[in-house]
Amino acid sequence: MTAPEDHGERRFGARALRASAAEAIALICRAAPVEVPVFLVMTVAGSAAPIATAWLTKLVIDRLTGGHGEVGVLALGLAAAGFATAALPAAVRYARAQIGRAASLAGTDRLFAAAERQVGLRSFEDPAYQDRLRLAQDGVRRVPEIVDGFGGVLGGVLSLTGFLGSLLVLSPAMTGIVLAAALPAIVAETLLTRRRTAMEWSIEHHHRREYFYGQLLTGTSAATEIRLFGVGAFLRGRMMAERRAANAADRRMDLRELRTEGGLTALGAAVAGAGLWWAVNAARHGTLSVGDVAMFLAAVAGVQAALATLTNAVSGGQARLLAFTHFVAVVRAPSDLPRAETGDAPPLRRGIEFRDVWFRYGDDLPWVFTGLDLTIPHGHAVALVGLNGAGKTTLVKLLCRMYDPTRGQILWDGEDIRDIPPEKLRDRISAVFQDHMNYEMSARDNIALGDLTATDERLEAAARRAGVHDRLAALPNGYATPLTRMFALGDDSGPASGVVLSGGQWQRLALARALVRENRDLMILDEPSSGLDPEAEHEVHTLMREHRRGGTSLLISHRLSAVRDADRVIVLADGRVAEEGTHDTLLAADGGYARLFRLQAGGYQEATS
Numbered sequence: 001m002t003a004p005e006d007h008g009e010r011r012f013g014a015r016a017l018r019a020s021a022a023e024a025i026a027l028i029c030r031a032a033p034v035e036v037p038v039f040l041v042m043t044v045a046g047s048a049a050p051i052a053t054a055w056l057t058k059l060v061i062d063r064l065t066g067g068h069g070e071v072g073v074l075a076l077g078l079a080a081a082g083f084a085t086a087a088l089p090a091a092v093r094y095a096r097a098q099i100g101r102a103a104s105l106a107g108t109d110r111l112f113a114a115a116e117r118q119v120g121l122r123s124f125e126d127p128a129y130q131d132r133l134r135l136a137q138d139g140v141r142r143v144p145e146i147v148d149g150f151g152g153v154l155g156g157v158l159s160l161t162g163f164l165g166s167l168l169v170l171s172p173a174m175t176g177i178v179l180a181a182a183l184p185a186i187v188a189e190t191l192l193t194r195r196r197t198a199m200e201w202s203i204e205h206h207h208r209r210e211y212f213y214g215q216l217l218t219g220t221s222a223a224t225e226i227r228l229f230g231v232g233a234f235l236r237g238r239m240m241a242e243r244r245a246a247n248a249a250d251r252r253m254d255l256r257e258l259r260t261e262g263g264l265t266a267l268g269a270a271v272a273g274a275g276l277w278w279a280v281n282a283a284r285h286g287t288l289s290v291g292d293v294a295m296f297l298a299a300v301a302g303v304q305a306a307l308a309t310l311t312n313a314v315s316g317g318q319a320r321l322l323a324f325t326h327f328v329a330v331v332r333a334p335s336d337l338p339r340a341e342t343g344d345a346p347p348l349r350r351g352i353e354f355r356d357v358w359f360r361y362g363d364d365l366p367w368v369f370t371g372l373d374l375t376i377p378h379g380h381a382v383a384l385v386g387l388n389g390a391g392k393t394t395l396v397k398l399l400c401r402m403y404d405p406t407r408g409q410i411l412w413d414g415e416d417i418r419d420i421p422p423e424k425l426r427d428r429i430s431a432v433f434q435d436h437m438n439y440e441m442s443a444r445d446n447i448a449l450g451d452l453t454a455t456d457e458r459l460e461a462a463a464r465r466a467g468v469h470d471r472l473a474a475l476p477n478g479y480a481t482p483l484t485r486m487f488a489l490g491d492d493s494g495p496a497s498g499v500v501l502s503g504g505q506w507q508r509l510a511l512a513r514a515l516v517r518e519n520r521d522l523m524i525l526d527e528p529s530s531g532l533d534p535e536a537e538h539e540v541h542t543l544m545r546e547h548r549r550g551g552t553s554l555l556i557s558h559r560l561s562a563v564r565d566a567d568r569v570i571v572l573a574d575g576r577v578a579e580e581g582t583h584d585t586l587l588a589a590d591g592g593y594a595r596l597f598r599l600q601a602g603g604y605q606e607a608t609s
């Protein structure tokens with residue numbers, strides 16, 4: 001990444017700014033290739049118009065007061081310049097907004113595509129990456145302001161040059177004084193903006209936590225617990241503490257800006273006053289004509305206005321560009337895991353092998369696997385069991401390449417999965433995850449996300465096999481019914497359109513989503529029946545047994561009765577395979593598996609005796 005990941009106040013340097021400006025200009029020009037030149041021409045014309053007006057006014061006044069010369073053509077020119085001065089800003093604003101919208105749209109697409117290109121989960125678990133993503137989204141939303149900044153700088157430079165040139169003709173000394181007074185303003189504003197951007201980055205973790213508490217307090221997932229435990233005020237207190245901490249840093253920055261800007265305003269006013277005094281005196285002594293005085297006043301006002309525009313554009317544009325550095329960092333970030341671009345995942349014929357796999361989630365975290373050796377042979381139903389935290393889900397994540405082993409290899413038919421493009425590997429796998437998603441979309445979409453090419457017949461067949469078809473078909477709009485009430489407002493399909501499913505029904509839907517991925521080489525089932533009632537659980541396991549027959553599958557379950565008919569049961573403990581065999585051989589071995597099985601079976605017997 002181009003910027004560091006720490007949260008201390010840091011200086012945003014010129015290099016990051018240049019990279020950000022280059023990326024922004026490229027994005028803007030690509031997104032609006034026609035509008036940009038039109039915008040530039042109009043900006044140039046818009047800046048030239050007031051200067052032309054000032055010069056034409058001077059000439060008209062001098063001719064009128066001197067009592068000689070024709071002013072008709074000049075008056076016409078003055079009218080044209082006046083019209084341009086009045087009309088162009090609105091047209092420039094429209095073009096600018098149009099460019100901003102196009103660039104913001106293209107930038108948003110690029111940003112999310114970049115996040116999607118991350119192969120695994122590491123980046124998303126990194127708080128600095130999360131902060132950067134949020135700031136980058138903000139940065140891309142504000143691309144229109146960057147366009148404003150560029151327009152402002154261009155317009156400001158042109159106006160400044162024009163008016164300074166005019167002033168130079170009348171008084172080189174005054175030109176020097178106006179410029180000297182302007183210089184500190186530009187430098188101070190630039191420094192202040194950098195400081196503000198650094199401050200914003202340093203308080204982002206407060207905003208992240210505030211957002212987290214806000215979501216907890218207003219979302220539905222925690223609403224029941226928060227009410228029952230009566231912890232709303234406590235969580236609100238924590239949320240407000242985060243906001244107060246952020247506000248304190250913000251206020252310190254505001255005060256600093258107030259002091260600096262107050263001083264600069266006083267300096268500007270003093271320079272303008274001195275200039276006026278000098279011009280009036282010069283006119284009284286005949287060194288300047290009345291037209292010169294008018295021109296002089298217009299030029300001083302013009303220079304100061306141009307400087308104000310320029311300072312605003314430079315500091316505002318710089319602030320937006322610095323915010324845009326987060327966008328640049330995200331789109332240029334390397335993938336969290338190396339990505340093979342060529343190659344293929346061959347159809348599974350032999351099996352999957354974990355060979356001396358060592359893994360931990362971070363250098364400062366304990367090892368989850370310490371030399372794991374394990375094989376999932378082709379065509380076998382393998383069950384994985386182990387106590388909480390033994391690493392079952394982690395094994396699945398490694399197999400799907402959400403992380404890479406710290407040491408060792410995972411082989412897909414003898415080929416290291418790091419040498420296979422991740423999409424190709426994942427295309428050969430279907431899965432129901434322990435923490436499966438409930439998509440707040442229609443029932444059809446919830447299944448179709450398993451395979452976007454599936455026809456309606458295939459979607460329904462998958463739902464039938466997962467035992468959820470009858471429930472979905474009976475919904476108000478059948479499979480088209482949204483499985484959420486979140487989007488009911490503004491949706492003219494009526495208030496009854498959104499439906500909320502039960503936990504077990506969602507689980508069946510996740511199962512249907514996995515089943516619609518037909519003919520995959522490996523089916524992973526991580527606790528596929530934990531939320532189901534006993535009857536449904538039995539039904540699902542019978543179904544899964546049929547589905548697994550002849551295919552390669554990996555089943556994770558704490559219900560040992562569900563894994564007893566697997567071809568091979570693997571018990572994970574202490575980062576390795578502790579026991580391995582069929583249900584019967586493991587029972588006969590009378591080890592940890594046999595103890596756990598008897599414990600569970602005993603519980604059932606007690607309950608029924």
Ligand SMILES: Nc1ncnc2c1ncn2[C@@H]1O[C@H](COP(=O)(O)OP(=O)(O)OP(=O)(O)O)[C@@H](O)[C@H]1O
Pocket residue numbers: 125361365368386387388389390391392393394395434
């Ligand atoms: N994203 C993560 N970052 C850091 N540590 C993690 C992460 N996910 C899991 N762990 C840790 O890795 C270990 C193994 O977790 P894992 O979820 O694989 O166990 P499991 O066998 O699936 O447990 P359970 O039966 O409770 O589902 C645990 O100690 C857990 O705290």
